[in-house]
Amino acid sequence: MSVFDTHCHLDIVASQGIPVEQSLSNAMEAGLAGLVQISTDIKSATFNSRLEAKYSNLLQTAPDFSFRWTAGLHPEAANELDTLDDIFAIVRENRDSPSFLGIGETGLDYFHTTEFVDEQKESLKRHLELAKELDLPVVIHTRDTRQYEPGKTQSVQDTLEAVRKIGGVKGVLHCFTYSYEEAMPFVDLGWKVSFSGILTFKNSHTLHEAAATLPLECLMVETDAPFLAPVPNRGKTNQPAYVVHTLEFLKKLRAERLGEDPQKIQEQIEINTQEFLDFKAS
Numbered sequence: 001m002s003v004f005d006t007h008c009h010l011d012i013v014a015s016q017g018i019p020v021e022q023s024l025s026n027a028m029e030a031g032l033a034g035l036v037q038i039s040t041d042i043k044s045a046t047f048n049s050r051l052e053a054k055y056s057n058l059l060q061t062a063p064d065f066s067f068r069w070t071a072g073l074h075p076e077a078a079n080e081l082d083t084l085d086d087i088f089a090i091v092r093e094n095r096d097s098p099s100f101l102g103i104g105e106t107g108l109d110y111f112h113t114t115e116f117v118d119e120q121k122e123s124l125k126r127h128l129e130l131a132k133e134l135d136l137p138v139v140i141h142t143r144d145t146r147q148y149e150p151g152k153t154q155s156v157q158d159t160l161e162a163v164r165k166i167g168g169v170k171g172v173l174h175c176f177t178y179s180y181e182e183a184m185p186f187v188d189l190g191w192k193v194s195f196s197g198i199l200t201f202k203n204s205h206t207l208h209e210a211a212a213t214l215p216l217e218c219l220m221v222e223t224d225a226p227f228l229a230p231v232p233n234r235g236k237t238n239q240p241a242y243v244v245h246t247l248e249f250l251k252k253l254r255a256e257r258l259g260e261d262p263q264k265i266q267e268q269i270e271i272n273t274q275e276f277l278d279f280k281a282s
């Protein structure tokens with residue numbers, strides 16, 4: 001395996017001018033091992049469930065390229081809680097499809113939408129219950145309003161509480177932007193931590209520290225495309241092919257700070273990603 005984009009939104013990338021075919025073929029040409037197409041609402045869950053069939057000709061040209069997808073309701077869309085049954089029906093219907101990976105993205109966002117906190121908590125709880133019932137991993141989004149203080153991020157604390165209450169669910173903290181203190185309770189539960197292009201930004205000091213102190217065995221990379229394109233493409237519409245820049249940054253950072261061998265880092269991230277893909281019990 002080589003680098004895998006563990007989190008992207010090809011439908012939103014397409015709405016910003018790069019068609020799905022183009023994103024996929026660019027990813028294949030960049031040598032990616034695969035990507036995970038993430039759902040945010042009922043529309044994208046439906047889109048995701050049809051994507052593989054729709055682009056089967058293109059996907060068949062690269063048999064080693066792995067396409068995986070999720071279904072879930074983003075916390076910013078928690079006001080659409082009434083669509084959750086339909087989204088979960090898509091999950092149940094596709095549970096055993098080889099390309100279906102798991103549930104998400106769900107989580108808690110106290111930055112964009114504070115008026116739907118109760119709905120967000122209810123939505124997260126229901127996603128976690130379904131993940132436990134069907135033995136599927138969850139993709140978690142967290143974001144806070146308040147000034148950052150290590151270890152005191154409310155959205156992460158509340159998510160951890162919900163995860164502990166359910167018990168036995170594994171997943172990933174996607175687009176991680178906090179510190180060692182926030183990540184470790186999840187890492188201790190066997191979770192992965194995924195870094196986006198934000199890692200490559202010059203001023204992401206807290207994040208650089210986290211990426212250099214967390215155990216290598218929990219780390220993964222993603223684009224969250226079309227958002228947050230990594231340097232040197234910062235400001236452009238992001239796409240899965242750009243994930244290589246985040247991986248290279250992470251390798252350089254840990255090689256410089258910890259003296260780790262870049263090749264070993266790459267291999268371990270490949271192992272971590274495979275473990276994440278295998279969280280879905282067969």
Ligand SMILES: [Zn+2]
Nearest residue numbers: 007038105224
């Ligand atoms: Zn996302």
